[in-house]
Each structure stands twice: as C-alpha cells, then as structure tokens.
Amino acid sequence: MSSEVRFTDFKSDKQPTWCPGCGDFGTMNGMMKALAETGNDPDNTFVVAGIGCSGKIGTYMHSYALHGVHGRALPVGTGVKMARPDLEVMVAGGDGDGYSIGAGHFVHAVRRNVDMTYVVMDNRIYGLTKGQASPTSREDFETSTTPEGPKQPPVNPHALALAAGATFIAQSFSSDALRHQEIIQQAIEHDGFGFVDVYSPCVTFNDVDTYDYFRDTLVDLQDEGHDPTDYDAAKEVILDSEKEYQGVIYKDENSVPYHELHGVTEDMSEIPEGAPEDATDLVREFY
Amino acid sequence: MTEDLNWAIGGEAGDGIDSTGKIFAQALSRAGRHVFTSKDFASRIRGGYTAYKIRTSVDRVQSVVDRLDILVALTQRTIDENLDELHEGSAIIYDGERSWEAEIPEEATGVDVPLKSLAEEAGGAIMRNTVALGAACEITGFDVEYLDESLEKRFGGKGSKIVENNKEAARLGQEHVQENYDLDHLGYDLETTDEDYVLLNGNEAIGMGAIAAGCRFYAGYPITPATSIMEYLTGRIDDYGGHVVQAEDELSAVNMALGGARAGARSMTATSGPGIDLMTETFGLVATSETPLVIADVMRSGPSTGMPTKQEQGDLNMTLYGGHGEVPRFVVTPTSIAECFWKTIEAFNLAEKYQTPVFLVSDLALSVTEQTFRPETFDMDAVEIDRGKIVDEDEVEEWLDGQGRFRAHAATEDGVSPRALPGTTDAAHMSTGLEHDELGRRTEDTDTRVEQVDKRNRKVETAKEREDWDYREFGDPDADTLVITWGSNEGALVEALDYLEAEGVDVRVISVPYVFPRPDLSEEIDAAEDVIVVECNATGQFADLLEHDTLTRVKRINKYTGVRFKADELAAEIQAKLEAEVPA
Ligand SMILES: Cc1ncc(C[n+]2csc(CCOP(=O)(O)OP(=O)(O)O)c2C)c(N)n1
Ligand code: SF4
Numbered sequence: 001m002s003s004e005v006r007f008t009d010f011k012s013d014k015q016p017t018w019c020p021g022c023g024d025f026g027t028m029n030g031m032m033k034a035l036a037e038t039g040n041d042p043d044n045t046f047v048v049a050g051i052g053c054s055g056k057i058g059t060y061m062h063s064y065a066l067h068g069v070h071g072r073a074l075p076v077g078t079g080v081k082m083a084r085p086d087l088e089v090m091v092a093g094g095d096g097d098g099y100s101i102g103a104g105h106f107v108h109a110v111r112r113n114v115d116m117t118y119v120v121m122d123n124r125i126y127g128l129t130k131g132q133a134s135p136t137s138r139e140d141f142e143t144s145t146t147p148e149g150p151k152q153p154p155v156n157p158h159a160l161a162l163a164a165g166a167t168f169i170a171q172s173f174s175s176d177a178l179r180h181q182e183i184i185q186q187a188i189e190h191d192g193f194g195f196v197d198v199y200s201p202c203v204t205f206n207d208v209d210t211y212d213y214f215r216d217t218l219v220d221l222q223d224e225g226h227d228p229t230d231y232d233a234a235k236e237v238i239l240d241s242e243k244e245y246q247g248v249i250y251k252d253e254n255s256v257p258y259h260e261l262h263g264v265t266e267d268m269s270e271i272p273e274g275a276p277e278d279a280t281d282l283v284r285e286f287y
Numbered sequence: 288m289t290e291d292l293n294w295a296i297g298g299e300a301g302d303g304i305d306s307t308g309k310i311f312a313q314a315l316s317r318a319g320r321h322v323f324t325s326k327d328f329a330s331r332i333r334g335g336y337t338a339y340k341i342r343t344s345v346d347r348v349q350s351v352v353d354r355l356d357i358l359v360a361l362t363q364r365t366i367d368e369n370l371d372e373l374h375e376g377s378a379i380i381y382d383g384e385r386s387w388e389a390e391i392p393e394e395a396t397g398v399d400v401p402l403k404s405l406a407e408e409a410g411g412a413i414m415r416n417t418v419a420l421g422a423a424c425e426i427t428g429f430d431v432e433y434l435d436e437s438l439e440k441r442f443g444g445k446g447s448k449i450v451e452n453n454k455e456a457a458r459l460g461q462e463h464v465q466e467n468y469d470l471d472h473l474g475y476d477l478e479t480t481d482e483d484y485v486l487l488n489g490n491e492a493i494g495m496g497a498i499a500a501g502c503r504f505y506a507g508y509p510i511t512p513a514t515s516i517m518e519y520l521t522g523r524i525d526d527y528g529g530h531v532v533q534a535e536d537e538l539s540a541v542n543m544a545l546g547g548a549r550a551g552a553r554s555m556t557a558t559s560g561p562g563i564d565l566m567t568e569t570f571g572l573v574a575t576s577e578t579p580l581v582i583a584d585v586m587r588s589g590p591s592t593g594m595p596t597k598q599e600q601g602d603l604n605m606t607l608y609g610g611h612g613e614v615p616r617f618v619v620t621p622t623s624i625a626e627c628f629w630k631t632i633e634a635f636n637l638a639e640k641y642q643t644p645v646f647l648v649s650d651l652a653l654s655v656t657e658q659t660f661r662p663e664t665f666d667m668d669a670v671e672i673d674r675g676k677i678v679d680e681d682e683v684e685e686w687l688d689g690q691g692r693f694r695a696h697a698a699t700e701d702g703v704s705p706r707a708l709p710g711t712t713d714a715a716h717m718s719t720g721l722e723h724d725e726l727g728r729r730t731e732d733t734d735t736r737v738e739q740v741d742k743r744n745r746k747v748e749t750a751k752e753r754e755d756w757d758y759r760e761f762g763d764p765d766a767d768t769l770v771i772t773w774g775s776n777e778g779a780l781v782e783a784l785d786y787l788e789a790e791g792v793d794v795r796v797i798s799v800p801y802v803f804p805r806p807d808l809s810e811e812i813d814a815a816e817d818v819i820v821v822e823c824n825a826t827g828q829f830a831d832l833l834e835h836d837t838l839t840r841v842k843r844i845n846k847y848t849g850v851r852f853k854a855d856e857l858a859a860e861i862q863a864k865l866e867a868e869v870p871a
Contacts, residue, residue: 012717013690014728042715044763046550058717059729064709066576067719068542068547069568073541075506079546079554082530083504087550087709108535134576259530268527269708271501275670276527282495283665286485287317 008257012062018053022080023200023211026174027121028057029163031090034184035063040088048077050093050102052128054121054200057092071102074109077116085259088188089116095197099135099155106157110164110193115257117187117194120157121174123202124209133207141208157189157197158238167192167255169234170248172275173214186248192255199244214244221247229253238286256281288768290344292427292477292607293354297338297368298361304442305330307359308339309417309657312486313424314439317342317430319480323348323778324488324657325851328596336364345478349658349778350854353618356475357426358395359419363387376473378424378670379558382415390472393767398422398468404461410452416452421460428476431457437811446555485662489627489653489775492665493583496520496631497555499670502581503529504547504554506540508562513585513597516557541569541582543777548573548580549718552710553635557583557647560602561592561608570610570644576718577696577704579638579675580630585654588849595851598651600774601821606646607803615743617645617750618803622777624658624799628665632672639704641746648802650823652851678705681728683714692716694725698738702745724802751804758806759798760855766793768865769815771808771841773829774820775797775851782854784863792862802829809837819844823851 018024022086035045042063049058051070058067063287077091096262099144109118125143126132132145136157140149141191161169168190172180174231199214211261225235226247234250237243259265305326312322319736320343340355342348355372358365359380366389367381373379373395379387381398391397400422402415409418417438424431438453457664464470487495494516497505503522507517521531529552534540540556547554558566561625563584573580586602588594606618617637621630627649638645670697686694686705693714697704700843707714722736729734759777762770764786772780777798787794795815799805812818812833818841820830825847833841844860 012728013692026850027834039726043710043712044710047717048546058719061717062715063717064715066546066716067717067721068545069572069720072538072542072569075534076540076546077547078539079504079506079543080544080550081546082532083547083550083552083554104535105539107541113405120342231360262530264530267551268503268529268547271503271553271672271674275499275667275672276501279499279667279670282498282523283485283662283667285489286491287483287662 005036005041007041009031010061010063012060016060017056019204021203022053023123023174023202024054024057024121025121026095026177026180027198027200028060030051030172030174030177030180030184031092031119032061033181034188035088035090037181037185038188040103044086045088045090046080046084048073048080048089048091048219050097052094052097053128054092054094054127055057055097070102071097072105073098074098074102074105074118078109080113080265081114081116082259085175085265086201087196090119091116092119092121094127095120095124095136096134099157100131103135104159107160107164110166110195112258113167113192113255115192115259117184118196119184120197121200122197123206125202127202127205127239138208139237156238161195162235162250163211165253166195166250167240168194168248169250170196171217172196172198173246174198175214176246177221181255183248184244190251192257219243221245221249290346291342291348292475293340293342294338294342294357294423295338295355295369295417296359297365299337300335302337302361303416304337307420308341310434310437310441310706311420312341312657313440314433316484317436318433318519319482319484320477321348321484322486322657322659323350325351334395336362337367338365338368345480350782351851352853357423359423360389363390364394366390367564378426378470378473380419392567396470396791398426398464398470400460400463402433402460405463409456409459411687413451414456416584417456418460420658421457422464424457426470426473426475427466429767430479431461431477439694449608464677472824478759482661483500484659485665486657486659487624488655488657489621489624489649490515490585491519491740491805492624492627493557493631493647493649494523495665496628496641498527498634499628499631500526501553501633501637501666501672502555503527503552504544504685504731505529505556506532506534506543506678507556507558508529508534508537508540510559512651513557513559513562513583513623515654517584523827538567538569538811543568545569545573545578545580548578549576551641555581557585559585559587563605567609570616571612571614573644574614574616575722577642577717577721578718580644580802581638581647582644586648586650596651598823598851599849600650601756602648603802603824603828604790606648614644615747616643616803618642618648618801619645620648620774620800620802621653621801622774622798623657623791625660625664627653630800632670634669635752636673640673641750642663642675642706645761648774650775667785674703678711678714680712683707684710687713688726692726695727696725696739696742698725698742700744701749703749723755735750747804756801756804759800761796761798763793763795766795767816768794768819769797769811769817770819770821770861771797771799771833772821773802774822776823779857780820780821785860786858787861788853789860792865802832805832807836808833812837812839812841817865818842819861821852821857823847838842
C-alpha cells in the first residue's frame with residue numbers, strides 16, 4: 001500500500017484552529033510528507049501528542065494517535081514502540097511540554113534511545129495558555145508572567161540531548177519546508193531516538209523569535225560543511241549560543257535502538273486464548 | 288494446637304535473615320506442612336531489627352499469632368523484641384561465642400550453638416544461619432534432609448561445593464544440639480505429610496497472574512512494597528514475549544503502560560501510595576481514551592512517605608476517587624495470596640472487556656507474606672482470557688461513519704466501543720483526554736459531552752449487570768453477628784472464628800474482593816444484629832461505603848499501628864465490640 005500513499009492521506013478532515021500563520025502548519029506538513037516519503041501509511045503510524053497548541057497536531061493528522069496529558073507524550077510513545085516494534089512512532093509537542101513539565105522524560109527517552117521520532121515545535125513561548133515564558137524563552141523576554149524577562153538562561157535542548165547520550169540531534173525551521181521535511185525524514189530513518197527541535201514561530205505571542213528573525217539569522221549546517229558524525233564538531237555547534245542554525249547536528253551511525261538491544265521484536269498484542277502453554281512452569285518454580 | 292509451630296529468625300538487616308527464613312519455609316513446605324510467613328523489617332538496608340517468622344502446621348494456617356516457639360536470635364534485640372511471645376516451651380538458639388552476652392528470659396530455654404565456629408568448620412562463617420537451621424531441625428524433630436532439598440534449590444546455581452558446605456553446616460548444627468542438649472521435654476516433633484505444596488507471596492502471585500493473563504508489557508518505578516512485582520516479571524516475562532521497563536518515575540511508568548495498552552498489549556504498572564498519587568492525572572486519560580490498563584496499588588502506611596515497610600489499607604478512597612473530574616473505573620481487592628493470582632487475571636479481562644482503568648488493590652501484608660497452597664490452586668488450564676470487542680479488518684466496516692471514519696468511541700448501548708488495534712486497515716483514529724465525539728475528535732458540544740460521559744459511565748452499569756461482584760463467606764451463615772472485611776484481613780478473620788467458636792460466639796464473615804463495583808450487602812446487613820467492619824486504617828473507609836450503601840450504622844475495628852491483624856487479637860476485639868454498650 002505504501003507506494004500509493006500520499007502525504008494528504010495523513011491529513012485529518014478536521015480544520016486546524018491554529019492562528020493563521022502559526023509555524024505549526026509548516027511543521028505538520030513536513031511531518032506528513034516525511035512520513036509518506038519514508039513509506040509509511042496511516043495504519044502503521046502512531047502519533048503521540050503533548051498538550052499545547054503544538055499538541056493539537058494529533059487531531060489534525062490522520063493515523064493511529066493518542067493525545068495525552070501535558071509533558072508525558074514520550075513515555076506513551078515508548079510504551080507504544082515496545083509493544084509494537086512494527087509501528088512507526090512519532091511524538092510531537094511544544095517546548096514547554098518537552099523541556100519544562102516533561103524535561104525529566106526527555107532526558108530519559110534520549111538516554112533510552114527508543115526508536116521513535118520526537119518533534120518539538122519550539123516557539124519559545126507558551127502558546128495555548130496565552131503567552132507565558134517557556135524554558136526556551138530568552139532571558140530578557142517580557143511575558144505576562146515575566147514582565148521583566150525570565151532572568152534565567154534558556155535551556156539548550158541540544159546540549160541536554162547530547163549530555164544524555166543522544167544518537168540523533170537535529171534542528172529545523174518550519175518555514176524552510178524542504179529542509180524541514182528532509183531533516184524529519186532523516187530522523188525517521190534513524191535507528192533510535194530521532195530528536196528534532198523545530199523553530200515553529202508563534203505569530204500571536206512571540207514578537208521576537210519571528211519568521212524574519214530566523215530567516216535572517218539561520219545558518220544551514222549543510223552549507224557550512226558540518227559533519228554530523230563528528231561528535232566534537234557537533235558539540236561545538238551545540239555550545240555556540242550565538243548562532244541559530246538548522247540541519248542534522250549529530251548522528252551516531254552505530255546506534256542500536258532500545259528494543260533491539262533488549263531483544264524485543266515481537267508484536268505484543270497477540271496473546272494466546274488461555275494461559276501460555278508452559279505456564280505451569282511458573283507454578284512449579286514455587287515448590 | 289501442638290502441631291502448630293512458630294519459628295523465627297531475627298537479627299540486623301543484611302544478616303541474611305530473609306533467605307534463611309525462606310530456606311526453612313521451603314523445607315517445611317516440601318515436607319508437606321502448611322506454612323505462613325511474616326516479616327518484620329525496617330526501612331533500611333543495614334542495621335535495624337529484621338525478623339522472618341514462620342508459622343507451620345499440618346493444617347492450613349493463614350494468620351500470625353502471638354506465640355513464638357523457636358527463636359534464632361542473632362542479636363539481643365531479637366530476643367527483646369519478642370519477649371511477649373516467648374513461653375515455657377520456647378527455645379532460643381544463640382551463639383554464646385558472639386560478642387554480646389545473651390540474656391535468655393527465665394521461662395525460655397537457651398540453646399547455645401557456636402554458629403560461627405561451626406560454620407567456619409564447614410567452610411565459611413557466612414553459613415552460620417545454616418548451622419542455626421540444623422539446630423532448629425534437631426530441636427523440632429524435623430528431618431534435615433528436607434533442608435538439604437531447599438539448600439540445593441537456594442544455592443544450586445552457585446555450584447555443588449557451596450551446596451555441600453551448607454549441608455555440612457546444617458549437620459554440624461544438628462549434631463551440636465544432639466550432643467549437648469536434651470530438649471525432649473519441649474515436646475516438639477514435627478510431623479510430615481506426602482503433600483507437596485507451593486510456597487509464594489502475594490506479589491509473586493500477582494506477577495504470575497499477569498503472565499498467565501497474557502500481560503506483555505510492564506512499566507514501573509521501584510517502591511516498597513510493590514517492587515517485587517517488577518522484579519518477578521523482569522526475570523520471567525521475556526520468556527513469554529514480553530518486556531519490563533524501569534521508568535524514570537511513576538508519571539512515566541503509568542504513561543508507558545498506557546502506551547503499551549493503546550498499542551494493543553495487555554499492559555500493567557504497579558506502585559504504592561506515593562506513586563499512585565503521581566499517577567493520578569493519567570487515570571482520567573486512561574478512562575477517556577478508553578484504554579484497558581491494570582494499575583496495581585500495593586498499599587503501605589501513609590500519608591506521605593508514612594511507614595514504607597508497614598501495613599495499612601489507607602488508599603481505598605484514593606483508588607476509588609483519585610483523579611480530577613469523574614473517572615469510571617473498577618477497584619478489585621484480592622483477599623488472599625491465591626486471590627492475588629486470580630484477581631489479577633480478572634483485572635486484565637475487566638480492563639479489556641470494558642476498556643477502563645482497573646485498580647488492583649493489594650497491601651503490604653499480602654505482598655510479603657508467603658503461604659503454602661496446593662499447586663492446583665493455580666490451575667493454569669482454568670485461566671480464561673476475554674479480550675472484549677477487538678475488531679478485525681473485516682469487522683471495521685460495521686463501525687465506520689458515513690465518511691469512512693472509524694467510530695472508536697461509538698456510543699453503544701452497553702457503553703463499550705469497538706476497539707481497533709493499530710495496524711488494522713482503515714481504522715486509524717485518534718483518542719484524547721479532551722472531551723471528544725465518537726470519532727475521537729475534540730468537542731465542547733453539550734449534547735456530545737453528555738453522550739460521551741454517559742457512554743463511559745454506562746460501561747460500569749453494564750459490568751454491574753454482567754459480572755459477578757460476589758463476596759466470600761465464612762463461619763456460620765445464620766449467626767447474628769456479621770463481620771465484614773476486605774483485602775488481607777480475611778485469613779486472620781477466618782482463623783479468629785476458631786477462637787470465637789471456642790468461646791461460644793457464632794459469627795458470619797463476609798470478605799469482599801471488589802470495592803467498585805461491590806456486592807450489595809443490604810440484605811446481609813439487615814439480617815444481622817451486629818455488624819462489624821474490620822480494616823487496617825484509622826477512619827474506616829470501607830465502613831463508610833457500607834454505611835452509605837445501606838444507610839445503616841456499623842461498628843468498626845480499625846488497626847493502623849502498621850502491623851497486620853492477628854487471629855487471636857481479632858477474636859478478642861470482636862468479642863469486646865459485642866460486649867461493649869456502644870450505641871449503634
Ligand atoms: C498538568 C498541567 N499543567 C498545566 C497545564 C496547562 N498548559 C496547557 S498547554 C501549556 C503550555 C504549552 O506550551 P508549549 O508546550 O510550549 O506549547 P505551545 O502551546 O506553545 O505549542 C500549559 C502550561 C496542563 N494542561 N496540564
Ligand atoms: S497561539 Fe501561537 S502557537 Fe498557538 S496557534 Fe497561535 S500562533 Fe500558533
């Protein structure tokens with residue numbers, strides 16, 4: 001079936017309620033195209049979404065999907081992938097969802113290297129709750145809850161990921177449609193945890209990290225001749241806080257995904273009609 | 288009751304108390320004797336007092352009592368902690384060569400065995416507990432060969448040398464007592480039978496039940512006393528095509544398990560009080576996304592971190608009401624170790640048949656107590672699996688709306704919707720914790736909201752009608768006094784009946800393994816003159832429910848010391864309640 005799949009098959013008939021111009025449109029289109037391009041179809045794809053404007057993506061896409069509670073999408077994705085290694089699992093959420101309330105899960109999902117793609121729609125603000133500071137907001141960015149700016153440095157998600165032992169780290173920009181799609185595609189194809197932070201501007205609450213800002217400052221790592229398999233080069237890019245960039249930053253080509261490392265290959269949804277054949281062994285053990 | 292022997296070993300945590308106790312318990316079980324064990328432990332790894340107690344009889348035993356016959360004391364504190372339970376016939380095995388000088392209470396007999404020296408003679412000081420076991424065999428007239436079998440089981444993996452050394456250590460202990468003491472006057476002569484029992488605790492029974500029920504995915508975070516469920520599954524579930532993930536916390540654990548369940552695997556998580564608190568937000572998501580999930584809560588003393596190694600049944604309200612909004616669910620409460628097995632299987636069936644969270648509520652007493660059973664108690668051929676309304680490719684069409692979209696949350700008459708596992712062609716759909724329509728799409732439409740809330744609640748109504756929400760009954764069905772309980776108190780209560788009978792008090796006991804939905808006990812309560820509800824908490828959470836159900840005042844026996852009920856103690860308390868002129 002996959003050869004006939006078009007990206008629009010991943011579109012639901014629900015009209016997005018995102019503000020016109022929201023970066024999430026581009027982020028989602030790229031995801032759907034990347035899924036279709038990598039030979040997936042809605043029946044074998046599972047999308048887990050967080051809470052936030054970004055999290056609504058599960059509603060606008062068509063596939064098997066779960067829209068969970070705030071910050072906990074990654075554990076859900078982990079459960080799905082473990083039970084069904086045959087499924088393509090994609091997890092999506094916002095910067096607040098992923099790096100604030102879900103920060104603990106982020107570090108551990110990276111470390112676990114479960115074979116799924118994690119897309120963070122990073123608008124450097126809380127959109128759904130109407131404009132409060134997020135963990136990626138700038139130190140002096142004024143919001144309703146931080147009238148003088150958060151006065152604390154923003155998190156560096158790539159550094160967090162690298163420190164946690166990530167095997168795939170990337171950055172894309174939702175409005176650079178082709179590059180964004182390409183990067184997501186590479187994340188999907190990666191054997192392990194494919195982490196992509198996407199600059200996905202919020203046109204309503206963030207007048208600093210705008211389309212124009214990213215367009216003007218963005219450096220493409222590909223143009224720079226960056227070698228993503230070079231750990232030290234990746235580290236240098238990640239720790240350079242002066243630069244906004246896009247591209248695949250780091251990729252461990254020897255990555256073995258969690259389920260393979262743990263010998264999980266079977267579809268766990270199939271079980272016998274009664275107790276397993278050799279279940280009496282379990283009782284015998286207690287003699 | 289002479290056949291009833293109470294044995295204990297006590298010392299500091301780290302002294303190998305648990306494994307020594309287990310070796311003896313297994314030997315007794317292999318010898319066809321019933322065993323009931325209990326543990327006294329503190330929340331620390333080294334130091335502090337720890338004891339492992341065994342009650343054994345040829346008859347079935349299902350409770351602890353206030354009597355100790357043979358005590359292996361590795362520290363003076365072991366003797367001091369148990370003073371009240373020692374009596375004329377008690378023997379205390381201790382090592383006179385150790386640095387502490389044992390103070391043996393007057394009424395008991397001290398049996399000085401050079402545990403360390405004899406162990407060294409057999410090959411290493413580490414085997415001193417085994418020497419003590421040999422000594423205990425001699426005092427009780429128990430054949431050491433049974434001990435050999437359990438030493439083989441315990442140390443077989445470490446090589447035959449270690450097994451042989453341990454056997455030798457036991458012999459040396461036995462001979463030392465034989466040569467130096469004449470303890471015939473104590474009168475112990477343990478009978479054996481041809482029965483071969485199995486010996487297991489409640490958490491093992493839950494783990495075994497989970498595998499029997501086809502559980503494939505488990506995610507958990509360690510917490511006393513639930514951890515051993517995860518440990519049990521970790522060693523075994525892989526053999527059956529499953530996997531255990533140790534999550535970073537309980538928020539993650541419950542969400543991972545939810546993911547596994549959503550993907551179609553029978554999935555489970557288990558925790559205790561503080562962990563249940565953390566999971567609460569997700570209960571509602573499990574319920575509204577209509578995902579079948581088993582969440583076990585092995586209760587311990589709360590609130591807050593409370594007393595992590597102590598018994599309590601204080602989370603009942605939490606499992607019944609936990610979560611914001613109104614969360615349809617089932618709460619199942621196994622009343623014995625065997626029931627831990629069967630109710631786990633039932634929990635998985637209920638979860639999938641009704642696509643809801645099912646709370647399997649057990650407690651510390653059940654989790655750490657080991658008990659003997661006939662192996663047929665866990666008859667794997669009798670395990671039935673009902674996966675509910677899973678639709679395959681051919682059935683999908685029936686459930687599509689006019690535009691070919693799968694109605695994953697169809698508002699059916701019985702409240703249960705068709706369930707399509709991922710991969711099913713043409714049934715892709717989203718589920719969400721947001722209020723949604725039949726397709727799973729977010730809505731705030733008032734009619735749809737009401738329709739979906741009613742639909743989800745209807746599952747509970749359907750289950751109330753279709754399933755047996757039965758209770759277990761003991762004692763005299765016509766007695767005027769009705770004692771009701773739930774959870775682990777059943778065993779002690781059943782044994783208390785013997786004590787009460789001896790005093791001429793007839794009692795009917797009802798033990799309830801379901802808290803929501805629960806059996807309607809109005810008739811039973813109406814028919815009784817006195818109704819007493821027994822539970823291990825301070826406020827009587829179950830008693831409150833019964834009063835609410837029946838609009839009748841009940842009497843209450845509550846224990847919240849952190850220690851489970853004992854049979855003799857319960858008998859006395861029931862009698863006291865009946866005699867007391869408390870207004871009803
Ligand atoms: C436990 C919990 N706390 C708070 C909220 C409220 N809340 C909803 S979305 C959100 C922040 C979303 O920000 P982000 O993840 O950056 O997503 P965006 O809306 O910007 O896409 C918050 C705090 C919630 N739903 N659950
Ligand atoms: S508030 Fe911002 S993030 Fe949310 S939809 Fe509007 S533009 Fe997008």
